[in-house]
Amino acid sequence: MPVTTVNHEMLAVDGGTPVRKTLLPYGRQSIGDDDIQAVVDVLSSDWLTTGPKVGEFEEAFAAWVGAKHAVSFSSGTAALHGAAFAAGLKPGDEAVTTPMTFAATANCVLYQGATPVFADVSSDTLNLDPDKVAGKITPRTRAILPVDYAGHPAELDTILELADRHGLAVIEDASHALGAEYRNSRVGSIAHMTVFSFHPVKHLATGEGGMVTTDRADYAEVLRRFRNHGISSDARQRQAEGQWHYEMVLLGFNYRLTDIGCALGVSQLKKLEVNLARRRKIAARYAIAFRDLAGVTAPMVRAQANPAWHLYPIRLNLENLSADRAQIFRALRAENIGVNVHYIPVHRHPYYRDRFGYQGGEYPIAEDAYERLISLPMFHGMSDGDVEDVTRSVSKVISHYVHD
Numbered sequence: 001m002p003v004t005t006v007n008h009e010m011l012a013v014d015g016g017t018p019v020r021k022t023l024l025p026y027g028r029q030s031i032g033d034d035d036i037q038a039v040v041d042v043l044s045s046d047w048l049t050t051g052p053k054v055g056e057f058e059e060a061f062a063a064w065v066g067a068k069h070a071v072s073f074s075s076g077t078a079a080l081h082g083a084a085f086a087a088g089l090k091p092g093d094e095a096v097t098t099p100m101t102f103a104a105t106a107n108c109v110l111y112q113g114a115t116p117v118f119a120d121v122s123s124d125t126l127n128l129d130p131d132k133v134a135g136k137i138t139p140r141t142r143a144i145l146p147v148d149y150a151g152h153p154a155e156l157d158t159i160l161e162l163a164d165r166h167g168l169a170v171i172e173d174a175s176h177a178l179g180a181e182y183r184n185s186r187v188g189s190i191a192h193m194t195v196f197s198f199h200p201v202k203h204l205a206t207g208e209g210g211m212v213t214t215d216r217a218d219y220a221e222v223l224r225r226f227r228n229h230g231i232s233s234d235a236r237q238r239q240a241e242g243q244w245h246y247e248m249v250l251l252g253f254n255y256r257l258t259d260i261g262c263a264l265g266v267s268q269l270k271k272l273e274v275n276l277a278r279r280r281k282i283a284a285r286y287a288i289a290f291r292d293l294a295g296v297t298a299p300m301v302r303a304q305a306n307p308a309w310h311l312y313p314i315r316l317n318l319e320n321l322s323a324d325r326a327q328i329f330r331a332l333r334a335e336n337i338g339v340n341v342h343y344i345p346v347h348r349h350p351y352y353r354d355r356f357g358y359q360g361g362e363y364p365i366a367e368d369a370y371e372r373l374i375s376l377p378m379f380h381g382m383s384d385g386d387v388e389d390v391t392r393s394v395s396k397v398i399s400h401y402v403h404d
């Protein structure tokens with residue numbers, strides 16, 4: 001799609017007519033009649049939670065990503081907590097992760113009383129730079145938590161090799177990356193444990209929800225117990241066996257995903273391939289539209305990766321623009337394009353700054369990227385017209401502010 005030159009138009013932020021009449025969000029779920037029916041069926045069944053839909057969703061999900069086990073959780077954050085627990089993180093331990101993520105990735109390390117240690121990202125993908133990770137490994141390190149930023153898989157082979165050399169667990173936060181491929185394998189089948197989120201802006205929505213996939217039966221067993229108070233059996237098993245007796249064997253939580261959520265998950269999973277194809281098509285259109293637009297850099301894709309495109313974060317070439325990110329953000333919002341920013345680097349949040357004494361400047365690549373990032377709308381329900389509105393608006397705003 002060629003970019004229309006629209007720099008003669010007055011920007012909406014300056015009183016001109018916005019490209020769209022209504023706000024296009026940066027992400028949203030698509031719920032069809034089949035999804036609604038699946039949920040309604042559960043509502044009139046015997047099990048609202050921890051019934052047959054849980055196992056059905058877990059089995060279908062494990063098969064889809066190519067893992068031996070999938071354990072559902074009430075959110076991606078709870079799933080991260082479960083994975084940190086299963087990896088054995090405890091006070092005194094360290095885990096290396098990226099600052100370019102949602103705080104939940106690092107928070108799960110803190111939940112276990114361990115310390116998150118950040119390593120800077122690579123400037124092309126904004127994923128953890130394995131060389132920087134290597135420089136952060138100490139005798140206290142127990143895990144590495146790469147994030148597949150925006151849906152582009154992290155450099156998993158190198159990270160797994162590094163982890164093997166040091167005897168570390170790799171917990172991949174693939175909250176953005178359901179359906180992404182790395183060297184022709186699906187994310188979820190590669191790391192020791194892989195975590196997914198089913199928040200409504202993600203590829204598959206269950207309202208709140210999450211999953212951990214793993215090939216290790218010992219991890220799967222601990223994860224199942226951890227999400228159910230540390231109890232060794234669930235209520236449905238006990239009912240089937242005519243038993244009342246149960247044992248709490250570790251300190252767990254109620255992190256269960258309901259049958260209502262799992263029914264929605266089963267139904268949404270059936271449409272995942274189609275939805276991924278749509279996201280990839282939108283990303284391809286954006287890439288063409290922004291290829292020759294001075295002032296922005298589109299996300300880069302490494303040869304071994306097929307991203308899942310949860311986000312479409314462009315970077316502003318601030319050196320060629322007479323406006324900063326805040327002004328461009330405001331101008332795009334005024335055109336009714338629901339842009340967002342992912343992410344404020346985790347160490348820049350007051351909690352992390354105050355607790356760990358970060359001053360800023362520790363992770364220059366992540367910090368420089370943060371000043372330039374704008375996430376454009378990216379969700380599988382976008383129409384061709386929506387995509388066109390985004391490319392037109394970006395072109396209109398950027399052309400207004402660009403200089404040589």
Ligand SMILES: Cc1ncc(COP(=O)(O)O)c(C=O)c1O
Pocket residue numbers: 075076077078101102104105147173175176196197198199208209210
């Ligand atoms: C990278 C990353 N990790 C973890 C999470 C937490 O997932 P949830 O919202 O399902 O708890 C998110 C959610 O947006 C995320 O983007």
